[in-house]
Amino acid sequence: MKMMTYAEGIREGMSIRMREDPNVILFGEDVGKFGGCFGVSMGMIDEFGEERVRDTPISEGAIIGCAVGASATGLRPIAELMFCDFLTVGMDQLVNQAAKMRYMFGGKISLPMVVRLPAGAGTGAAAQHSQSLEAWLTHVPGLKVVYPSCAEDALGLMLTAIDDNDPVMYFENKVLLSMKSEVNSFEPIPLGKGKICREGEDLTIITYGKQVYDALEAAEKLAADGISVEVVDLRSLYPLDKELIAESVSKTHHALVVTEEVRRGGFGGEISAIIGEELFDYLDAPVVRIGALDTPVPFAPVLEQYYMPNAQDIINGAKKIL
Amino acid sequence: MAISNEQMKDMYVKMRRIRDFESTAAKLFAEGKIPGFVHLYLGEEAIAPAVCECLRDDDFITSTHRGHGHIIAKGGDLNLMMAELFGRETGYCKGKGGSMHIADRDKGILGANGIVGAGHCIACGAGLSAKIRGTDQVCVCFFGDGSTNQGTFHESLNMASIWKLPVIFVCENNHYGISMSQDRHQAIKDVADRGAAYNIPGVSVDGNDPLAVYEAAQEAVARARAGKGPTLVECKTYRQHGHFEGDPAIYKPKEEQAAWMEKDPMPRYANFLVENGVMTQEEVDAVDAQVAKEIEDAIAFADAQPIPAVETAVVDVYSDIVEEVRDR
Numbered sequence: 102m103k104m105m106t107y108a109e110g111i112r113e114g115m116s117i118r119m120r121e122d123p124n125v126i127l128f129g130e131d132v133g134k135f136g137g138c139f140g141v142s143m144g145m146i147d148e149f150g151e152e153r154v155r156d157t158p159i160s161e162g163a164i165i166g167c168a169v170g171a172s173a174t175g176l177r178p179i180a181e182l183m184f185c186d187f188l189t190v191g192m193d194q195l196v197n198q199a200a201k202m203r204y205m206f207g208g209k210i211s212l213p214m215v216v217r218l219p220a221g222a223g224t225g226a227a228a229q230h231s232q233s234l235e236a237w238l239t240h241v242p243g244l245k246v247v248y249p250s251c252a253e254d255a256l257g258l259m260l261t262a263i264d265d266n267d268p269v270m271y272f273e274n275k276v277l278l279s280m281k282s283e284v285n286s287f288e289p290i291p292l293g294k295g296k297i298c299r300e301g302e303d304l305t306i307i308t309y310g311k312q313v314y315d316a317l318e319a320a321e322k323l324a325a326d327g328i329s330v331e332v333v334d335l336r337s338l339y340p341l342d343k344e345l346i347a348e349s350v351s352k353t354h355h356a357l358v359v360t361e362e363v364r365r366g367g368f369g370g371e372i373s374a375i376i377g378e379e380l381f382d383y384l385d386a387p388v389v390r391i392g393a394l395d396t397p398v399p400f401a402p403v404l405e406q407y408y409m410p411n412a413q414d415i416i417n418g419a420k421k422i423l
Numbered sequence: 424m425a426i427s428n429e430q431m432k433d434m435y436v437k438m439r440r441i442r443d444f445e446s447t448a449a450k451l452f453a454e455g456k457i458p459g460f461v462h463l464y465l466g467e468e469a470i471a472p473a474v475c476e477c478l479r480d481d482d483f484i485t486s487t488h489r490g491h492g493h494i495i496a497k498g499g500d501l502n503l504m505m506a507e508l509f510g511r512e513t514g515y516c517k518g519k520g521g522s523m524h525i526a527d528r529d530k531g532i533l534g535a536n537g538i539v540g541a542g543h544c545i546a547c548g549a550g551l552s553a554k555i556r557g558t559d560q561v562c563v564c565f566f567g568d569g570s571t572n573q574g575t576f577h578e579s580l581n582m583a584s585i586w587k588l589p590v591i592f593v594c595e596n597n598h599y600g601i602s603m604s605q606d607r608h609q610a611i612k613d614v615a616d617r618g619a620a621y622n623i624p625g626v627s628v629d630g631n632d633p634l635a636v637y638e639a640a641q642e643a644v645a646r647a648r649a650g651k652g653p654t655l656v657e658c659k660t661y662r663q664h665g666h667f668e669g670d671p672a673i674y675k676p677k678e679e680q681a682a683w684m685e686k687d688p689m690p691r692y693a694n695f696l697v698e699n700g701v702m703t704q705e706e707v708d709a710v711d712a713q714v715a716k717e718i719e720d721a722i723a724f725a726d727a728q729p730i731p732a733v734e735t736a737v738v739d740v741y742s743d744i745v746e747e748v749r750d751r
Contacts, residue, residue, distance in 0.1 A: 197541065
């Protein structure tokens with residue numbers, strides 16, 4: 102067992118594969134000498150050199166496009182977008198190229214590439230550096246999407262993402278980067294496998310990323326009121342662990358979906374719809390979604406905190422159901 | 424310029440293949456045999472064969488929505504291309520890509536592309552890959568003048584320049600971005616001028632003369648292979664048809680079209696070969712007959728291929744997920 106920060110988990114996942122395979126490379130804005138805007142790749146340039154830990158110009162289209170071309174021709178690149186908000190600039194390369202090439206070309210080209218996407222609010226970075234845009238990517242056939250919540254998952258999902266033969270979108274939550282947790286396994290974690298973070302009988306909270314911790318806090322408080330909450334961390338948004346959701350909801354008969362994204366058109370809606378369509382007979386109450394305010398992310402700390410869903414919002418959501 | 428007679432003949436064969444493939448595609452499209460859209464390379468045949476004459480089988484190319492010529496020049500299989508245009512299960516892309524998305528990884532063809540300007544970035548990736556893997560492969564990025572106004576053009580030429588990537592940017596300046604003529608869509612006459620912004624060589628050549636294209640491409644490829652970085656090669660040419668088949672091209676002045684038809688690369692190059700004793704007229708005729716047969720065979724092949732089974736629609740979205748995507 103080892104204590105590691107979430108950032109160290111990501112770094113160690115990348116480094117393990119880079120030590121084993123010269124075709125694994127990392128590139129992005131300031132990932133090299135600067136060590137990454139949030140220090141995630143700190144020191145990697147010293148271990149692997151500037152050819153393989155490569156600083157790019159501020160050119161998000163070319164960064165993702167480079168990953169497309171490199172992965173089509175023998176490398177297993179990891180491309181970092183400093184903030185997932187910058188997806189907008191590189192979206193064509195991701196959505197029209199990376200996601201569709203295997204299909205359009207009749208399976209003749211594989212794109213084993215990872216795009217790292219630092220996401221989430223809580224850092225005072227305002228509307229263009231704080232979004233949770235996972236739903237944009239879960240909406241696109243051809244992409245896989247993961248979102249770890251702790252160091253061990255960050256490491257294991259990074260290994261799997263690099264090993265996978267399809268483009269994997271790897272969300273990393275900025276607020277979690279410095280959080281330490283136990284790492285007991287250095288093995289790949291299969292895509293499409295969620296986990297139970299807390300067992301319970303009365304209500305299932307389905308969540309991922311930073312909201313796992315808010316959900317656990319809410320569960321603890323609800324326990325004091327005699328409400329037993331099960332918390333499911335999806336870890337992988339596509340492929341999605343529908344079996345785990347079904348197992349839990351068929352036991353508790355109540356489902357609360359918690360995400361940091363704005364609710365409108367979000368991935369939480371997708372989970373909620375799946376539960377409604379496939380598990381209706383098990384439900385004793387309608388599914389409830391908790392998310393952020395339906396606004397851009399505001400700047401002032403008090404506004405930003407108000408924007409983000411917190412444990413109390415989750416408790417309120419639970420009480421709507423029960 | 425060092426070019427053998429064999430190479431000059433090979434270029435003619437490929438040009439003829441493209442001309443006939445495209446003329447046939449135009450006819451088949453008009454007859455309703457080909458679904459969707461086709462964007463033809465007619466008039467630009469001197470470029471891709473001359474550029475690809477400088478490449479090895481293991482080199483890469485990226486292409487465009489007007490991609491048939493590039494694919495044929497890099498060694499694409501006419502039967503599989505025609506079957507794909509017909510939307511058949513055994514076509515290049517199993518009927519899932521069509522005219523705008525033909526790729527052949529084994530021949531280094533990283534795909535025609537429906538998004539204008541997208542290939543530039545992908546070519547940088549292929550160039551970076553060659554560099555990291557320590558090979559001397561190069562990647563040619565074909566694109567039109569229209570795409571030089573996309574941000575990706577700037578991002579990619581800059582990136583290729585600072586990293587000295589083995590990429591050759593070949594601009595097929597056919598003087599139109601869809602309906603907008605070059606003098607309306609940009610304030611320069613020579614796209615090659617833009618090379619200066621990236622501190623890379625920018626050369627402009629007669630794109631209807633395969634030997635001029637070959638000479639420029641040869642130098643650019645040698646430079647890329649030697650690790651000296653990218654070159655921007657502009658080949659001035661003309662799109663003889665509309666943007667897509669069915670586009671009446673009312674925006675093209677008649678005099679302009681007529682003047683460029685005078686410079687049609689096909690008779691021009693055939694005459695050159697005969698006049699300079701590279702080929703006899705009989706040899707030229709024999710190539711023409713052989714290519715006509717190849718095209719006939721391709722149509723017969725395509726016609727005989729099965730329509731895709733609808734069940735296959737879910738295959739190849741992912742490397743390992745198939746049935747799950749059938750849910751609707």
